[in-house]
Amino acid sequence: MKLQPLYDLQQEINRLFIAGSKFAKGDPRLQKHIPILQKLGEKASVFGKLAKDIEELLNTDAQQSSEKLMTISTLLYSILYTQGELVETDVEETPQTPNIPLDEVNTEYSYLQLKPVMQALTTSNSGRLEILKDALERNIFNDSRTYQYLDIALGDKYAELCDYVEKTIIPKVGKPIVPFLIQNFKYEDKTENARRLRLLNKFNYAQLPEMVDKILSESLPVLQAEAIHILSGDSKNEELIIKLADDKNKLVREAAYMGLVELGTRASLEKLKDVYINNKNKTNLPAIVTALASSKLPFFFQEIFNQVVKAFEEFVALDKDALDKYYIDKLERFSHNIEILENKNSPEVIDFYSRVLRSREYNELISTKKNQLEYIASNITSNITKGLKAFPNVQVIKFYETNMNDIPETNWKRSLWGYYFYDAIEAGYSKEKMFDIFSPQFRRNTIGINHLYTVYTDDENYYYSNINEHNIKVDTDKIDKRWLEILYSLFTVDKYKWRHEHDRALRLISACEPESEKLDKLLVKLVGFTMPGDQVSIFRIIMERKVKDRFDIIYSAMAKYAPKTYYYVLNSLKNIGIWNQFPKEYAAKYRELYKKNPLQIYEDIADEIESSHNNL
Template identity: 35%
Template sequence: MLESVIEALIKNKKGRLEEVVQAFNDGEFANSDTHKYLAEALVGSQYNELANYIEEVVIPKIGKPMLPYLCDTFTFADTYDNRRRLRLLRKLKYNDIEDLANRVLSQNLPSLQVEAVAILADTKTLDNEKKLIALSTDNNRLVRGAAYKGLAAIATPQALEALLSTYKGKLTRTNTQMLVEALSKVALPTYYLKFLEVLEQHFELLLAMDKSNESSVKAAYNLFEIELHILQHKDQKEVYDFLEKLLYNDEYHAIAEKYDTVPYHLMPTVVEILRSFSFNKRIAFYEKHLAVLPKTQWVRILATDYFYEAITIYSKEKLYDIFAPYFDLLSQNIIETFSGYQYNAGYYTPLKFEVKESFTDPRWATILLQFLQNSPKTEDYEFKALVVLDVLLPDSESLNQLILQLLPQASLNDTSWLYQLIMKRNIPQRFEIIYESLASMKQPSHYDYMNVMQAKTFWQCFPKEYALKFEKLYALKHVAYFKEISQLLN
């Protein structure tokens, strides 16, 4: 077994990753004879699955016994396998890691220097702070980006002043992205206002631009949308005030509508910012603004996030009161949530539902009925409203009629669970209705065959005389599951 594991580590052959995973699960890497080969197997690009698995799972589990082998295989060559080894030496707390980082920084090794910068940021000393500030102006963009992250991580006054000075300067799109990525990860409770002030200045400059210079306005708008991410984790009153200003500024929305590539404008960014804040404050922000903001397409993503948060804390009555006015925007989210629709990864797996009665106020019935009567019925989710209505209106004859009216319009994907709904509600002539529906179908695909035949107990409820009817239908249409249904009934 040990020879097979070592072979999987050193030979390029099919199925290596699977063998290594199995060996890890079996505890094979507790044997120190494998450690040398594990360190050598850290080769390949950042997309190499085997090397990534060894770095992220196997070696951290082994721990410090791997240190000698990582040191032996590490070289000052600017390759990704050496980046992996340097990261692991840091993670396993190698005693001389800072000296090793300084040696890397003294050479022209930009890829390795990215990891070395992160090592310097682990220890908040004046010397390391000076090095990180110097590296934040490095010619190599990867090194600069790593230095930004390092300065944000140590968050000393001098480090933050260096980042602020960079932010106030003239930045390229790439530099802005790297700076924002670094600053978006930290709260900066005593320093956030200075960055917010610059962001607000950039916002005012955007609004004041000559709108006839479209290329410049578009570039400034796109850069500003990147900058907004600086606000992540800055869970402070002034930040909420600024977000509020964005939501209600018509001039800004006019710019966004013209130059953004999606109809939601800045909303995905706002939602991402809000998700980094405390749950209670986020809910309070939504409660304050969603009631008064116009129910337009750009508000949809805010309302969607609010809805998924609200179902965890609100009563079904409150959910209805708040979100019924948003139904036109959120119909798919509301219907699929209330229906308990479960996505199945298997392509031939039938749909499953578990209606969430704890979410579903009876008043939704009127809205869902109107929706089904007026919707174009071009989307599968529209028919899932019937599952919710089945629970809300268990004895409704009008709902029975609506189900029968909609059955011919349903996709083949939906017919199998609509058949089950017809049976569950004991709709008169249900067996003949289902039979005629199947008989009228065009040539079904293999998916439809599996979707129908996985519910064998369903077909066994049919009267015996349908065995002959399905046999004749098979002879006419040559659809395999018609024959199988006939056999089930004999």
């Protein structure tokens, strides 16, 4: 498309950048471009928008003219960059890329709206991911001027941001971004190029097969690993991927292992089975195991299962006088091998899990070398619990009921009780049965407050959330009230030390006993000997329960704080309905407290108290 009028307009825009945008108002040299653009706008709406923007610039005051001029410049550049055709003579013409069809050009947002997003995609400032998430919610990335910046961000040094752009933003942008991915893709072994290759595959780019062929013909292991994933989607590539499973490069081999699973043919899985059985290199084992674990193994399961059993038997057959390095080597090999049984719900698998955990020889050998082997044994237990997820809940419950009392009490057994606890809830155990089975384990510290809190509240992300910042619902109907005695016992030791689990225990007690003088007295006592940073959750429960003298209890505790401390802790109690319950006279008390301890939070508390009374 020959767009000489747009090049002429670009000269005028550049002139105003030099002279100053304030001279744009009423500029006749700009005015003459409007009719031409309006005519072009009959064929493509983007030109009509350009004409409208120029009309607005001609009527804009000097204060706002710079923003308008920048908006027009950005839009004009976008059109020329993607659609312009060279008209100068004696100059070699090269195709302009990327090339977006005019009907796909979208420029609905102003430069001021785009600027922080473009900066977030190209700079290294903090808070960039939050800016991008907000921009996605506001549909900013519908604007085609963001595409080149999204592509640039695929090479950002922060992997989390790259992942978000690749996996969340660009898939929503869709195929219009493909020209930008093509423009910046290079046959260089960099992660950003692998990301572009993945996206081109996602968007079914027509020339992708030629790109894959070129990648495989060169020494580019990072890109080759991604190319193998692409090839594994078609069974006609079976022979090639089988061959690549023996490649000299570790990255390529590991990608080929997964490619064999993705193919899922008898020949591909036979190759993976042979690689596993014949492997002599310990460093290769984790990647082979990961691939086998991800497959249901419709072929050759028994041969592979026998190898896992063999790894276990080799460990338990060790002489007790063997060197530590042999113990470690054999148990590590078994730890890797047992991972293969994930996603396999064969009866022999769950029977084998029982055999391992109940084995006297296995547990005794680990106990003799506890310092060296306990961590590995705990990983094996963890792998078993992952493997159990492949079975229906009824089978898992039967597994626990049959085995738990016969498995030796060891540190590597402890985690099993927690998983049993969660699965028992899912299986519908009555609250009485839950208490009868698990309260002894609570007393032995094999399960804890967090297990109770997880299943009896709606706070699914309690590890990452601040309990003081939101309301938690407790399902008191499911809690056997006998748990309360155990929870109260946590606070009766002579030398009491607050732990983060204790605020959760108090919440459970408070929900189960909305009117309890015993709990009210405990809360007041806890304020007296907990650290200020731990008192916040207690303050909140005191206010929720309307404990007698609650206002003075909280104020008196805060008045004892060391100067200029605990601002951020107290700040979590602002604007959540606590201070607006205080009598008006406490506003003056907190202002006096501010004079002695000049923390802004005390003034904020006073303001919140006064505001609540002024609004009555």
